[in-house]
Amino acid sequence: MPAVNVTLKSGASHEELEKAKQKVQDxxxxxxxxxxxxxxxxxxxxxxxxxxxxxxxxxxxxxxxEVKTQ
Structure with a gap:
């Protein structure tokens, strides 16, 4: 399975992040x-x-x- 990063957008409630975590598991x-x-x-x-x-x-x-710095 590929890996994805999930981040909460500005102004969104912490509950939205918890919902996203549950969706991943579901x-x-x-x-x-x-x-x-x-x-x-x-x-x-x-x-x-x-x-x-x-x-x-x-x-x-x-x-x-992967992210690299100079």
Missing amino acids: QGGKITNEFTLIKGFTAEFPEDKVGALETNEHITVEADS
Whole structure:
């Protein structure tokens, strides 16, 4: 399963993040990391189900990838 990062958009309530976590688990995904500086998490999630997360207007969903600094 591919990994995705899910982050809460500005102004959204913490409950929306909890709903997203529950949706991941309900759709067969697994939360692998929870962020502490921002409201969000990384999850392994079935690729064919990512659309179910992307319909939530309170979160941003993007593929997890390596980030480098100079």
